[in-house]
Amino acid sequence: MAGFAATGAQAQSIDFGDDASRWSNDGECDDPRFEGPGMTNTPLLDADIGHDATDCRAAFEAGRLSLRGGQAPSTGGKGQPAPAAQIVGGINFGDDSGEWSRDGECDDRRFFGSGMASGFSWDHVGRDASDCVAAFQSGTVRMWDYTEARAATQCSAIQFGDDSGSYPNDYECDDIRFEGPGAAMGMSIENMGGDASDCSRLCDYGVVFLRDY
Structure with missing residues (x-):
């Protein structure tokens, strides 16, 4: 662990960015600028550069991370300053x-x-x-507010359409009209009204709600 020891001054010289990543505040650093035991075990994505600040700062200050490859501490990946939020x-x-x-x-x-x-x-x-x-x-x-959307969504009053979309019956709701933990990773207007079985079931289970309410 000695190789990862960090000082407060070193941490202050690094622009950790913000917490805009989907994986922020999960106790693991997802920013690929860093390496060490404080990193996530999942694949690193360029999209997370400078967007997992709280996790990465905490791990860095705890001596569980160092900058990968000795790159300059003030950079935000690829040699460019981390964008300001x-x-x-x-x-x-x-x-x-x-x-x-x-x-x-x-x-x-x-x-x-x-x-x-x-x-x-x-x-x-x-x-x-x-x-x-x-x-x-x-x-x-x-x-979008989960609580407001949940209160406004009446599943029995929604016309869910049919299963003519690209990803029917895959246990995720691909209809762009919906949001929530049961919604697919990527949403497209092309699947609007085309994933009825998944979306109606997940709506009844309380894990997808209307996006526009």
């Missing part, structure tokens, strides 16, 4: 590091409304800040 209205919108940033549509799955893109996944959370901030400020998106 945009915080508006108390919401951490993250940065513009996503593939579809600055295209006039919000791709961050945490939001819903007419300003959203026609497809999104958890990979885009916290990575389309400028688009989502603009939509949020114009009132075309707002933060």
Whole structure:
């Protein structure tokens, strides 16, 4: 463990970023800039660079991480500074590091409304800040709330459609109208109304709810 010893000064010199990753605050560092026993055992993704700050800082300060390959501590991966997070209205919108940033549509799955893109996944959370901030400020998106959505969703009143979509009967709801722990990783408008069996069952079980409520 001696090889991973870190000082407070070293930690302060590192831009750990924010907690926009889907895997943040799970007790493991998912940022591939680091290495050591404090890292996750799951595959490392470039999408998590600079987006698991709390976990990685805690592990680094505990001496359970070091910077991978001796790279400069102030960098945010690939030799570039870690993007600064945009915080508006108390919401951490993250940065513009996503593939579809600055295209006039919000791709961050945490939001819903007419300003959203026609497809999104958890990979885009916290990575389309400028688009989502603009939509949020114009009132075309707002933060999806589990409690509000659950209260507003009446499964018996929903027309779920049929099973003509790309992924029927796979035990995940692929219909973009829904959100929750039973929803698929990636959502597309192409599957709207095309995953009825999965979505109706999961709605009845209380693990998917309407996105627009």
